[in-house]
Amino acid sequence: xxxxxxxxxxxxxxxxxxxxxxxxxxxxxxxxxxxxxxxxxxxxxxxxxxxxxxxxxxxxxxxxxxxxxxxxxxxxxxxxxxxxxxxxxxxxxxxxxxxxxxxxxxxxxxxxxxxxxxxxxxxxxxxxxxxxxxxxxxxxxxxxxxxxxxxxxxxxxxxxxxxxxxxxxxxxxxxxxxxxxxxxxxxxxxxxxxxxxxxxxxxxxxxxxxxxxxxxxxxxxxxxxxxxxxxxxxxxxxxxxxxxxxxxxxxxxxxxxxxxxxxxxxxxxxxxxxxxxxxxxxxxxxxxxxxxxxxxxxxxxxxxxxxxxxxxxxxxxxxxxxxxxxxxxxxxxxxxxxxxxxxxxxxxxxxxxxxxxxxxxxxxxxxxxxxxxxxxxxxxxxxxxxxxxxxxxxxxxxxxxxxxxxxxxxxxxxxxxxxxxxxxxxxxxxxxxxxxxxxxxxxxxxxxxxxxxxxxxxxxxxxxxxxxxxxxxxxxxxxxxxxxxxxxxxxxxxxxxxxxxxxxxxxxxxxxxxxxxxxxxxxxxxxxxxxxxxxxxxxxxxxxx
Numbered sequence: 001x002x003x004x005x006x007x008x009x010x011x012x013x014x015x016x017x018x019x020x021x022x023x024x025x026x027x028x029x030x031x032x033x034x035x036x037x038x039x040x041x042x043x044x045x046x047x048x049x050x051x052x053x054x055x056x057x058x059x060x061x062x063x064x065x066x067x068x069x070x071x072x073x074x075x076x077x078x079x080x081x082x083x084x085x086x087x088x089x090x091x092x093x094x095x096x097x098x099x100x101x102x103x104x105x106x107x108x109x110x111x112x113x114x115x116x117x118x119x120x121x122x123x124x125x126x127x128x129x130x131x132x133x134x135x136x137x138x139x140x141x142x143x144x145x146x147x148x149x150x151x152x153x154x155x156x157x158x159x160x161x162x163x164x165x166x167x168x169x170x171x172x173x174x175x176x177x178x179x180x181x182x183x184x185x186x187x188x189x190x191x192x193x194x195x196x197x198x199x200x201x202x203x204x205x206x207x208x209x210x211x212x213x214x215x216x217x218x219x220x221x222x223x224x225x226x227x228x229x230x231x232x233x234x235x236x237x238x239x240x241x242x243x244x245x246x247x248x249x250x251x252x253x254x255x256x257x258x259x260x261x262x263x264x265x266x267x268x269x270x271x272x273x274x275x276x277x278x279x280x281x282x283x284x285x286x287x288x289x290x291x292x293x294x295x296x297x298x299x300x301x302x303x304x305x306x307x308x309x310x311x312x313x314x315x316x317x318x319x320x321x322x323x324x325x326x327x328x329x330x331x332x333x334x335x336x337x338x339x340x341x342x343x344x345x346x347x348x349x350x351x352x353x354x355x356x357x358x359x360x361x362x363x364x365x366x367x368x369x370x371x372x373x374x375x376x377x378x379x380x381x382x383x384x385x386x387x388x389x390x391x392x393x394x395x396x397x398x399x400x401x402x403x404x405x406x407x408x409x410x411x412x413x414x415x416x417x418x419x420x421x422x423x424x425x426x427x428x429x430x431x432x433x434x435x436x437x438x439x440x441x442x443x444x445x446x447x448x449x450x451x452x453x454x455x456x457x458x459x460x461x462x463x464x465x466x467x468x469x470x471x472x473x474x475x476x477x478x479x480x481x482x483x484x485x486x487x488x489x490x491x492x493x494x495x496x497x498x499x500x501x502x503x504x505x506x507x508x509x510x511x512x513x514x515x516x517x518x519x520x521x522x523x524x525x526x527x528x529x530x531x532x533x534x535x536x537x538x539x540x541x542x543x544x545x
């Protein structure tokens with residue numbers, strides 16, 4: 001019976017690990033160029049439909065019950081008492097600029113509890129509906145799992161507001177044991193941090209109540225289970241509850257390393273840990289060597305280790321067109337040996353991505369912007385979604401019944417996937433067209449932001465509802481214009497690159513010859529390096545004799 005329970009827990013965690021493999025990047029307010037707190041999130045899953053969730057603010061009579069469904073499967077888990085008042089939530093940010101993201105680390109399989117009611121996804125969105133600050137969200141989320149049980153495996157949460165960013169790591173106590181053990185650590189204002197599917201909190205100061213909050217049994221439970229037997233000051237949450245293995249190091253911590261490598265001077269110091277030459281972990285947070293903008297974080301979410309020892313765009317696996325993607329599964333066997341592919345921050349299986357911008361120097365309706373995109377961040381466009389938005393853009397919803405297996409020409413998720421899947425096989429040849437359109441749109445939105453917010457502030461001074469309506473309309477307009485532009489880009493790409501040739505373009509128009517017929521095509525063939533390897537592999541088979 002005990003073996004059966006453990007096996008069930010292993011399968012339960014394996015399903016979670018295969019479902020979600022996400023990345024959170026974090027920038028403290030004094031580490032950003034404009035004083036905003038910044039948090040990013042990519043929901044990376046084969047099976048997740050990319051959409052913008054919306055939960056309107058509401059009031060409920062006492063005794064109202066809320067049905068809870070597991071976020072990533074839709075499975076009904078049970079009922080909990082509904083709050084009397086809930087707040088407006090758009091995506092992963094609420095009307096008070098509170099933002100929550102996550103990455104799943106799984107951890108010890110025997111600690112999974114499939115009898116709980118609150119899964120990690122429900123914990124995020126219920127927490128957002130009930131909290132006005134990051135600290136309040138931590139209290140609400142931990143109270144919920146204590147009262148109703150924690151259904152998921154080990155999770156790292158990013159919980160942020162305009163003034164503070166916290167990382168909270170949580171794991172259950174095993175089948176039928178209610179509650180969870182957890183620790184939350186505040187990221188210093190002048191630092192950056194990240195987590196990517198591996199527990200990152202090691203030692204922490206339980207006496208520093210301003211910057212560290214824990215469950216009362218976070219250490220004693222580890223002692224009871226035999227995970228730790230040292231003195232309290234040496235206790236590591238990560239080592240006790242999520243022991244490091246090859247995948248956690250190379251597929252997960254490597255993404256954090258790439259971020260630290262780009263924005264600190266310590267990349268070479270941390271690389272031996274990623275390569276397995278040392279077990280000394282990277283710090284939970286570090287001071288950057290320059291301040292980061294919101295656009296910097298957007299661009300970092302498009303990272304494939306370019307220009308580093310882990311770069312995947314220049315070896316044989318990248319193919320003739322230097323594609324910086326690898327098919328899953330990440331591990332594969334040749335003969336009796338096991339090999340792996342790198343797993344960068346940007347990945348093809350993303351459902352949606354966001355970069356949250358939270359500002360204390362602006363009123364909440366204006367200060368909170370969720371820069372949102374669907375599909376792979378590398379080929380997405382981040383459009384501004386204001387936290388006061390009361391209506392999700394239609395193209396970001398399940399329009400026409402769209403879901404992960406139902407295509408719709410009116411769905412942004414499917415239009416962006418349509419374009420990106422054209423580009424993947426001929427990446428180096430086509431990405432320039434994508435990047436030009438992407439940069440033009442994001443630059444336009446960035447440049448318009450100040451003027452839009454000045455107008456919203458004037459409206460807010462007179463009529464809050466008018467300001468909210470204005471920002472809701474702007475959110476919907478930018479999303480729809482992006483969707484329309486991307487559909488046009490898709491038709492342009494399929495014409496330009498049809499059948500492996502390249503049509504000639506001048507001033508944005510396809511060229512015609514002197515008699516009005518389409519100009520002759522360009523035949524790019526294969527790159528020189530690929531042809532050399534091709535001949536090396538095939539010898540004289542294709543030699544012209």
